[in-house]
Amino acid sequence: MKEKFYLFRASEDYLSYYFESRSEERTIPKAEQFEKIGADIYNLAFGDLDESREINDLCVSNNQDMNRVLATVVRTALTFFETYPDRRVYFTGSSKARLRLYSAILAREFENWKPVFEVLGMQNGKLAPFEQSVNYEAFIIDRKSI
Amino acid sequence: MKQKIGHLIDLSKVVVDPTLKSHANDPFVVRKVEEARRVLAPYLKELADKAK
Numbered sequence: 001m002k003e004k005f006y007l008f009r010a011s012e013d014y015l016s017y018y019f020e021s022r023s024e025e026r027t028i029p030k031a032e033q034f035e036k037i038g039a040d041i042y043n044l045a046f047g048d049l050d051e052s053r054e055i056n057d058l059c060v061s062n063n064q065d066m067n068r069v070l071a072t073v074v075r076t077a078l079t080f081f082e083t084y085p086d087r088r089v090y091f092t093g094s095s096k097a098r099l100r101l102y103s104a105i106l107a108r109e110f111e112n113w114k115p116v117f118e119v120l121g122m123q124n125g126k127l128a129p130f131e132q133s134v135n136y137e138a139f140i141i142d143r144k145s146i
Numbered sequence: 147m148k149q150k151i152g153h154l155i156d157l158s159k160v161v162v163d164p165t166l167k168s169h170a171n172d173p174f175v176v177r178k179v180e181e182a183r184r185v186l187a188p189y190l191k192e193l194a195d196k197a198k
Binding site for chain 1: 149150153154155157160161162163164166167168169170172173174175178179181182183185186189190193194197
């Protein structure tokens with residue numbers, strides 16, 4: 001992704017991330033957490049921080065910076081993969097609209113990530129190599145090996 | 147270990163904050179991890195079998 005991204009902070013283990021979505025109207029704290037779900041595979045959870053400073057991905061913040069926020073998430077994912085090159089990342093969306101958005105971004109950036117990553121898409125509970133014309137329920141990203 | 151393709155990011159330019167809170171125990175994150183384990187159960191079994 002060529003979009004600008006927000007500066008972010010990482011935890012010492014590079015599993016937690018924090019950044020702020022900024023507009024003239026407001027600043028929205030955002031956080032991400034990579035959490036192990038099985039052998040070498042981590043779930044990526046992402047969302048706004050609510051009043052209790054916990055992640056809530058059901059917020060629709062409408063801060064007019066969606067591309068920049070998603071570019072930041074991509075940047076943190078690259079940081080994770082640089083730190084943990086043999087790990088996979090699983091993620092899904094909290095709504096059908098967000099899943100369509102993630103599918104569309106992966107399709108749009110296909111030529112950029114294809115040399116470096118293998119992406120599996122889940123459809124009807126089954127995983128298969130990512131195809132640009134399909135809307136998926138979830139994704140698994142793996143860094144390619146030589 | 148296989149060598150990975152490409153250098154993704156310069157980690158020396160990433161700001162590391164030792165005080166940053168982990169959200170691993172946030173209810174939302176816990177729920178998402180449980181969902182992921184359930185959805186991926188066959189795939190996780192496959193990975194575990196390969197690792198044996």
